[in-house]
Amino acid sequence: MTKVLILDQSKSVRNILRERLEYEGFSAEAVENEAAASALCERIPFDVILSDTECKVPDAGIPFIALSADTSIDTAVKAVRNGAQDFLTKPIDMNRLLQSLHRTIDNPAPAQAPPAAPPVRRRRAHSAQAERIIGVSPEIEHVRQLIDKVAPCEARVLITGENGTGKELVARWLHAKSVRAAAPFVEVNCAAIPSELIESELFGHERGAFTSAVKQRKGKFEQADGGTLFMDEIGDMSLAAQAKVLRALQESRISRVGSDRDIEVNVRVVAATNKNLREEIQKGNFREDLYHRLAVIVVRVPPLREHAGDIPALVEHFIRTIASEYGSAPKPIDADALAELQRMPWSGNIRELRNVIERLIILSGDRITARDVKEYC
Ligand SMILES: Nc1ncnc2c1ncn2[C@@H]1O[C@H](COP(=O)(O)OP(=O)(O)OP(=O)(O)O)[C@@H](O)[C@H]1O
Structure with missing residues (x-):
């Protein structure tokens, strides 16, 4: 079971994150300061730390994700320069956090080697406006x-x-x-x-x-x-x-x-x-x-396996929206890669499909191939 340490001064943030992560199948501990975090890191081999930028992360070589109520680019850049694998703004979008956790766990870059210029990414606005419902099934x-x-x-x-x-x-x-x-x-x-x-x-x-x-x-x-x-x-x-x-x-x-x-x-x-x-x-x-x-x-609302015929339209939609969040051009996907995606069971439904497409966009080359799908899904 993946072990997550939450480091945040706010008790309600600690409680909410811990409960939600445990609900999602993680093992989670929460502390309010660096001293408590260091002590716990000596006893428990955490896989990842979630830390508010107001707190100092213990120097235990564990990858960490920075959280902050401050949405400024400066804070994000500083967090990444300090070695954060990712930067998320509060209030935390749980989908984003789960994606970020999975990415960090699957691909834990050394905490000491932050990229020189972190990619600036337009995050999905959590607006009152509803996104389109894709699918014609x-x-x-x-x-x-x-x-x-x-x-x-x-x-x-x-x-x-x-x-x-x-x-x-x-x-x-x-x-x-x-x-x-x-x-x-x-x-x-x-x-x-x-x-x-x-x-x-x-x-x-x-x-x-x-x-x-x-x-x-x-x-x-x-x-x-x-x-x-x-x-x-x-x-x-x-x-x-x-x-x-x-x-x-x-x-x-x-x-x-x-x-x-x-x-x-x-x-x-x-x-x-x-x-x-x-x-x-x-x-x-x-x-x-x-x-x-x-x-x-x-x-x-039906599970995705009951309307798998909508997968190509959903894939195209996610490729476009995620590319625009990253400010890049949409990546083409090969027909056999799409066929491979249609054969998957999708127990996590459309959210899982979205996460997989985001992972494929990040990890594939110029185009998404069937080999990428087999390797990264
Ligand atoms: N038909 C659809 N077309 C486009 N995007 C969709 C569609 N259905 C779901 N999504 C996207 O999939 C993700 C998960 O959807 P949503 O959060 O509404 O699921 P949920 O059933 O409420 O999940 P949970 O039970 O875990 O809270 C969101 O990013 C949402 O925008």
Whole structure:
């Protein structure tokens, strides 16, 4: 199992990253300073360190990825000059982080040998605008038709499907095609938030509600007022949090942690899960009443293996978008390389396909060949 050390002064960042990485199958430890990191590095052979640029990374010869809330090119260049394998800005885009971790682990360049001039890369903007849904298969057409029918009405929607199938993309389109399109689309990943923080994350808190509540904060429900709240990985929420969400949905009211005042909210909830919620209800892990509140309409997003005919169009799309992020020309791909990609099982679905295309663009020569696919996938 890949071992990751998280070095960050913020407890919530440490908790969120640790929980999410453990969820993704990594073994993760988190510390707040260099001394603790050095001590841990002596005991545990970490494969990679994730470190905020405010912290000093222990000199243990372990590749590291720099994280920072400062998005300036100067900070990125400095981090790479200091030996970082990659630089990611906060708030962390988990897809990017996972890609970066896999790249670092698969290809750990010595931490002491940073490139002289790091490539400047335009990162994908995390904008409210939804990316295009690629695919003309009957399966994807069906999803598109459902979006068109369901988006304009106010009904709550539950989106189901395996990881990486495009559930978030569907949620963004449901918002973009609704009457709420001009209002915020706010997302919350219920699996990434430790159970003790979820209530404050969803409903906000008053100053002094708990030790670290140094100022008043609006929760996701209030932030999404007038718009759409996308609750991802809803099946991973604790029963206690489920009860609070149920009340918010029943009454369209919430109260911040530490307050006894109710606040009215006008939010359309779109939820997503990769779990079978009916099975979770049988096991006692998910409230049936909440399920019926959320799943007025169910949109199932198919796994990529059920619409493999869309792979060539998706590959072409990713080659173009990734090339433009890197500021380079799109690389051609050989027909037999494409055929090879169509034969793969894609258990990580479209996200995995995107990651593979990014890897192939970086590692292949002038064009992507079948040999590249066999070597790098
Ligand atoms: N039909 C599609 N056309 C183009 N891009 C797509 C399509 N479906 C998914 N993607 C892209 O694949 C990646 C994964 O999609 P997304 O995050 O929506 O999946 P998800 O089902 O929400 O994943 P998870 O369950 O892990 O949260 C994103 O980069 C998304 O833009």
